[in-house]
Amino acid sequence: xxxxxxxxxxxxxxxxxxxxxxxxxxxxxQKLNALFDAGEVCLVVSLERLDYISSSxxxxxxxxxxxxxxxxxxxxxxxxxxxxKEVFDIAGFSQLFSIYDFEDVAVQAxxxx
Numbered sequence: 001x002x003x004x005x006x007x008x009x010x011x012x013x014x015x016x017x018x019x020x021x022x023x024x025x026x027x028x029x030q031k032l033n034a035l036f037d038a039g040e041v042c043l044v045v046s047l048e049r050l051d052y053i054s055s056s057x058x059x060x061x062x063x064x065x066x067x068x069x070x071x072x073x074x075x076x077x078x079x080x081x082x083x084x085k086e087v088f089d090i091a092g093f094s095q096l097f098s099i100y101d102f103e104d105v106a107v108q109a110x111x112x113x
């Protein structure tokens with residue numbers, strides 16, 4: 001699993017690559033929690049290099065979304081491969097998250113509140 005973080009203006013971008021499953025979901029949760037603890041509430045999670053997501057991975061993203069929305073922030077998802085998007089659709093998560101085809105569009109969406 002690959003977790004890469006960068007900052008674009010006031011938005012933190014976390015790029016995930018590989019498999020987001022029960023073995024790695026704790027690492028992703030820790031990374032996102034560290035960002036929240038640092039006061040980051042505008043996040044884009046780029047899934048361009050993500051090959052697989054399990055229910056544990058979905059749970060981490062949902063829990064993170066709930067935490068950040070309590071702080072009046074948001075998590076936007078970007079660059080989903082079709083088979084990952086299908087998992088979100090089946091789980092009903094596509095209705096919970098704002099999903100963008102491109103990372104830069106997701107980042108810009110925070111400026112259009």
